[in-house]
Amino acid sequence: MKRRIVMSMLAGATLLAGTLLGTSPARAAEPVAEPAAEAQPAHVPAEFGTDWHDPITAAPPVTKPSGKSCQVTVAEAQFRDFTPYKGTFTPPRGCGDRWSKVVLRMDGKVKGRQFDRLGHLQVGGVEIFRTSTPEPSPDGIEWSVEKDVTRYSDTFRHGQDVEMLIGNVVDDTYTGIIDVKVTLTFYVGLPASTPGHPATTPGHPTTTPDRVLTLQNGTLTTPRNSERIVAEVYATGSGGGCEEFWYLSAPDPAPYSCKAAGGPYREVQIKVDGQLAGIAAPFPHVWTGGWSNPFLWYVTPGPRAFDVKPIEYDLTPFAGLLNDGRPHRVEVSVVGVPEGQSGWSAPVNVLVWQDAKSAHVTGKLTTHRADDLANSSTYTPGSEHRVDTEGGHRLTVAGYVDTSHGRVTTTVRRSLTNTSAHRWTDGENLDALDATWTDDLSVTVDGRGPARTTRTQRTYTMDGSITIGAGDRLRTVLTLGDRAAVATTQAGRRVAWSWLDDTVEGDASWTLNVPRDQRHAVGTTSERFRLYGSDGCHDRVLTSVQGVLTEDRRGC
16 A cells, blocks of 8 residues: 655664764765666656655565464554563464464554664564564554464464563654554464475474473473474564674774674574584674665565564484473574674574374484684775675584384584675775675485485675765665575485575665755665475565655566
8 A cells, every 4th residue: 555654854774884864974075976867657756755655575475275264363552662562362262273374464553753673572472473663754654564373383272471562762753653463363274385385394294383382591391202393593683783783893903883803704503501503694684774774665675674584493403312301401692792792682482393102202412513613804904994704604413313103313414604895985984795694404304214305595695885975965775685495305306495586676865964855865676576486486576766666566
């Protein structure tokens, strides 16, 4: 839906150096090449005005099964401060307690002036949703997000406490109250697959976990008959400080406003009883005030901004240790964060599949091989300062469980890399980054029948620059990429696959330190979301110019 709205003061947009938009940093003027003017449809204004499209993404909607469904409202709140909404959840009546799919939907609206905010929703202590908000306008915007939350079905079978928080500040300056409603819809029909996300879990006979657990005082106690264990971590660097832009951190003696001794390399690690159990590359989120230019994000947010995906760690090789009925210490940490510096949130859920025919599943960790973490961040001085970073890490763990259907061995191999080139000038009038992260995960399950391997190759990219030139003209040019190739093979044959490429490109300019009606903002943002695989196809392109949606094209 398109709504008539008035431009906000760009609250929440932050320079990569940490300076709020609208302030006047002491910087020498440099020429900034504006994008060449192109002929636009008659309904596209020459610059941003007081009317633009509500936030929209090109991601596929969650596919719903046909047949009976029941809906439950989980939370309905207006967030004015950092007081969480607290309520209760009651399972739906008339739809049983075994569902083919459970879909979360959040509808939001906000008007006035406000920062982008990070929020979460917990049911029974289990984090089922993490999100960020778009920046509003005085007249208001509306948006919605859907998420498949079937994996949390165990939590939904019982009455639970609910807590939701989108931390906010409302005062005479920042007037936007964030109004949201969250529902869960429970489907009783046959399972339906979203393209690229099969209805069954490769390598395991059931779709959803039998149990969903949370840590208790930093410890985990699993059922003694657990045969598969997966931890998920909703890791986000945020909070408005330097860790919101962790990928730009510079080591000493580089003269940059955000410092970290080891540079920008970050890695999210999970340990079991002090032993490294999993590694992962964090996703480089860009929120809707990011890279100094909300004009990039008013219509189309960056990848995952509205639906933060958890990192998954297969802990099944540790099942033999965890299944002894005792609590075990589980810790999540982020490598590279300066000591004593806050800014990361990393709540943990643990998904467990049980062997219904065994009272106690025994096993053993048989392989644990961690290479030394490599991290080189080199500063080169000059008229254009530069930090070049190369980092990486490898981990292999393997173990077996003796189940009622035989011995099953799980081998997990994970390899991470990060390369980046960060360039800036004195005063940070130019601030540019070209970075790539890879996260290559292979899980092999070998038990009764041929071994089955699922390999997931993730690549995240960020290539952009901010320049501030003559007349305080700021320009941001940025391309973000979120890519994943997943293939499951058995007996030398590919049995399932998917390929995802979500790319967002933007180019926007506006004038600093002037009233809103003199900013002369222009900007074009495009998103192409492609998801192909054995379960279907989705291909959608969105383009907006000066806030007007000029293209909405679907392929497949």
